[in-house]
Amino acid sequence: MKRALSGVFTVCCLLLSLNAVAHKPSDSYLFLQTGSSLRWDLALRDLEQAIGLDRNQDGQVTWGEVKQQQAAISAYALSRLQLQQDGQVCQLSLQQLQIDEHTDGAYAVLLLQPRCSLAANAALNFKYQLLFDIDPSHRGVLLDQRAGIAASSMIFSKEQPELSLSPQQLTRWSTLVNYINEGIYHIWIGLDHLLFISLLILPSVLVVKDHRWQQVTAFRPALWNLLKVITAFTIAHSITLCLAVLGVVSLPSRWVESAIAVSIIVLALNIFYPVIKHNQGWLAFGFGLLHGFGFASVLMELELPQATLVQALLGFNLGVELGQLMLVLLVFPLAYLLRSTKFYQVPILYGSAALTLVLASIWLVERAFDTALFA
Numbered sequence: 556m557k558r559a560l561s562g563v564f565t566v567c568c569l570l571l572s573l574n575a576v577a578h579k580p581s582d583s584y585l586f587l588q589t590g591s592s593l594r595w596d597l598a599l600r601d602l603e604q605a606i607g608l609d610r611n612q613d614g615q616v617t618w619g620e621v622k623q624q625q626a627a628i629s630a631y632a633l634s635r636l637q638l639q640q641d642g643q644v645c646q647l648s649l650q651q652l653q654i655d656e657h658t659d660g661a662y663a664v665l666l667l668q669p670r671c672s673l674a675a676n677a678a679l680n681f682k683y684q685l686l687f688d689i690d691p692s693h694r695g696v697l698l699d700q701r702a703g704i705a706a707s708s709m710i711f712s713k714e715q716p717e718l719s720l721s722p723q724q725l726t727r728w729s730t731l732v733n734y735i736n737e738g739i740y741h742i743w744i745g746l747d748h749l750l751f752i753s754l755l756i757l758p759s760v761l762v763v764k765d766h767r768w769q770q771v772t773a774f775r776p777a778l779w780n781l782l783k784v785i786t787a788f789t790i791a792h793s794i795t796l797c798l799a800v801l802g803v804v805s806l807p808s809r810w811v812e813s814a815i816a817v818s819i820i821v822l823a824l825n826i827f828y829p830v831i832k833h834n835q836g837w838l839a840f841g842f843g844l845l846h847g848f849g850f851a852s853v854l855m856e857l858e859l860p861q862a863t864l865v866q867a868l869l870g871f872n873l874g875v876e877l878g879q880l881m882l883v884l885l886v887f888p889l890a891y892l893l894r895s896t897k898f899y900q901v902p903i904l905y906g907s908a909a910l911t912l913v914l915a916s917i918w919l920v921e922r923a924f925d926t927a928l929f930a
Contacts, residue, residue, distance in 0.1 A: 738874020791843025799851035
């Protein structure tokens, strides 16, 4: 029985470790604006990957190179977006191309003119296929900012490439539900956050005695202690997520992402040299403040009114918490059953810590020095 559980647990650990790159998820932002206009922001790094913008291969995409590729950008983007109004295809054309800076870099801004009115009482249907063939984790964020209706935000994904907007389908809770789902998804694709939580779970079924990890004696106290640690992390990242998104506190993204890598390194080292043995709740709280700024990058691009932004914040926080609890429910029972085996304490605990230490060190160098060690 234990051998079978060991195999299952090993697969879980490998799945957590296979994606060796942690980065802000690929997003584009589609703004449905007053005056029958559409604004579509696409990251230059995504366009470079899709069609190639860096003509001289110097590692920098300039405005001149973007302008030179305007026709290619327009053709690529518009071939992957279809808009229908009341069941009829609404043709889109590029009116102007601009550049704008987002929290994660430069974006091409496509100002589109639809051949329909986009009235608030019209039924609109979007079919979105941008980048899904290159990056299945890509997200398209649709922000409805038209006058006469409550502002809302919806998410395109590979699993949900079509979205409909109509007065009958939109409810006051639409944004809340969408961002609960997005919070869960963000935890499961955010490898750095995922590894941080995993390094809190793995030693939770062990205690340090005589400078060695030894198994805990009871399930319930170990689970309760872990839940307190996870809750401390949640409270902390919720505080800084709200402060960052509401514009109260702003930190450079490069510093935040580098500090998140350091937090993972500290947890990994603490498994090899357990200095912090009983107060991991305070450690999780302190590092949670950093991770909250990392989560904020998902929501800081939204140009939503206060009421709708509150829904997005609440939904995203709830989703992140649910994603964390799902990971605890998946890993903790297996960890508890295997805690007494050498297989758990050596290959799983120390092996996971060693692998994570290597990955987080790579991320720290890449983020701190804005470079790519493995292109």
